Amino acid sequence: MTNLTIAMHGVTGRMGTHQHFVRSILAIMRQGGVRAASGEMIQVTPILLGRDEAKLRHLAEVVADEEIGAQVAWSTDVDAVLTDPQVDIVFDASSTQVRASIVRQAAQQGRAVYCEKPIAVDVPQAMVLAELCESAGIKNGVVQDKLWLPGVCKLRALRDGGFFGDILSVRGEFGYWVFTGHDPDRPAQRPSWNYRREDGGGMMLDMFCHWQYLLGDLLGPIDRVLAHATIDLPERIDEAGNPYPCTADDSAYAIFVTESGITCQFNCSWATRVRRDDLLTIQIDGTKGSAVAGLRDCWVQEMAATPRPVWNPDIPQPIDFRSGWQKLPDTTTYDNAFKVQWELFLRHVAADEPFPWTLRRGVDGVALAEAGQTSSAEQRWVTLGGSPSSI
Ligand SMILES: NC(=O)C1=CN([C@@H]2O[C@H](COP(=O)(O)OP(=O)(O)OC[C@H]3O[C@@H](n4cnc5c(N)ncnc54)[C@H](OP(=O)(O)O)[C@@H]3O)[C@@H](O)[C@H]2O)C=CC1
Ligand SMILES: O=C1CO[C@H](CO)[C@@H](O)[C@@H]1O
Structure with missing residues (x-):
């Protein structure tokens, strides 16, 4: 069993809460993880990240408990979590203009990056993010639900x-x-x-x-x-x-x-x-x-x-x-379309399975x-x- 720790930023928003946290990550935890092609199971441990303590606490302690019968970790100290060596994947579903700073920090720390679309508001900024991930040699993906x-x-x-x-x-x-x-x-x-x-x-x-x-x-x-x-x-x-x-x-x-x-x-x-x-x-x-x-x-x-x-x-x-x-x-x-793509990304990170929906592809959308x-x-x-x- 592999366990991937996922720092989830923007999780207090509409998409972050409903599609990514509840219907994808908590659903994956509830089903016992994801099976890779090799047969190996991949389980996940989320850390909820953001700026609003009350919303994060509610999601981590109340919503998670309702969905999976357990609480999950949360933090408002974004920098500390992004530099925590325990973190394997940094996910961002915050509003589009906030995305670049999170992706940049994650790439610098060598974490795998997964994020919502659009990856940036214009092509030059989108290209910078894709290139950052590539030069850092990290696995990366964009939501194409x-x-x-x-x-x-x-x-x-x-x-x-x-x-x-x-x-x-x-x-x-x-x-x-x-x-x-x-x-x-x-x-x-x-x-x-x-x-x-x-x-x-x-x-x-x-x-x-x-x-x-x-x-x-x-x-x-x-x-x-x-x-x-x-x-x-x-x-x-x-x-x-x-x-x-x-x-x-x-x-x-x-x-x-x-x-x-x-x-x-x-x-x-x-x-x-x-x-x-x-x-x-x-x-x-x-x-x-x-x-x-x-x-x-x-x-x-x-x-x-x-x-x-x-x-x-x-x-x-x-x-x-x-x-x-x-x-x-x-x-x-x-299954939920976001969850299907999450499972493919987790298999990509843990078991090196193919995942063509990279930030490079996200540039084409922008x-x-x-x-x-x-x-x-x-x-x-x-x-x-x-x-x-x-x-
Ligand atoms: N794939 C899809 O089908 C969809 C994708 N999207 C994409 O998802 C992203 C989020 O959209 P949506 O959920 O609708 O937006 P919301 O406004 O509901 O959520 C925005 C999130 O970003 C956070 N945030 C906003 N500004 C800042 C800031 N300055 N610093 C830190 N955090 C900030 C908010 O935190 P807080 O709670 O603290 O305010 C919240 O978690 C967008 O990029 C959008 O394009 C949107 C809809 C559908
Ligand atoms: O960004 C978006 C706007 O809202 C749509 C639905 O309401 C989403 O599907 C889309 O990703």
Whole structure:
């Protein structure tokens, strides 16, 4: 049995608490660890790190006790924990602009690094972090959770089985209404920094790094992007109840064209009301069939079931379009997507198993966001010119 000690920074945030601490690390501890390909078991010991003593204590003593029947360690002395030789992995899920200092310290100490996306707010800073990890010779990884969403796994299986024929186009619809907080009964359900560019917020920075690896995995690299971003709601209320001006895009619309010539169009908005199957839906149209994936489910329509509509607005629509789609059954059980990637990273660190989702790959996500920002600001196509991570 190998035991890996993980310093978890940013664990008091939304992602840190729910996805990484509770649904990944505590779940791994509860199941007795992770089995490597060699058969060896890998167990983990977290140390929760941050600046808010009360939140850390609650997570370490109350939440951990509820989940695994034991307490875990915590500390507000970030420097001391990062230099503690017992620590094997430093994880960061703090807000994006805080990430660099944690990654830098961890790399200097020779710890393995795992962190949330985007790894930085621009390509030069992202490259510095990737290079730091590489020159320190440490194992490193970036969260690319959407790859293990059940709906995306189903799309991948359809592609691998040749269901689509030739893939023609992709359409992604992402977003939902995020309350501004002006109505005290309906507080904002996302952190205020998301809507301030100076604090690392913005739809393109948030989401284009997901679309970059998702499309790359399904269809191959993206060649170029045409994007348009807007600030739809100019004022929101922050966590302290104070109004603040929104300085970051809360909606972004993009056309990505892959190197293989497939057109992928994504609409992303925090100011839209959902009338679709899920908060994210991805439709792939192919010569033989189409599929629409939500976060978990996936619906398909083959050529034989494809309706033959005729335009006539003078009569009620005679076709029930939804009835022509079949929901794919679950043929396996799907674990939490973040936990799946955590297990792969732990196996990488403890047993040297492959883990391609490095900070270098994280640079590519930031590059797509940056290209989107340039496209939107200059109202033009931006060609990515190959992966910046391979330069
Ligand atoms: N992979 C995915 O699906 C998603 C990834 N993300 C990414 O995860 C990261 C966190 O997002 P989210 O959880 O929504 O954000 P939150 O605002 O909920 O959490 C932010 C975390 O960062 C900490 N933090 C903020 N500022 C500082 C600072 N100056 N010094 C030290 N700690 C600080 C906070 O600590 P404190 O509690 O003390 O304030 C908190 O732990 C972002 O990079 C975001 O892009 C976000 C959403 C989804
Ligand atoms: O950064 C993000 C913004 O929120 C989305 C969902 O609410 C996440 O999936 C994403 O990673």
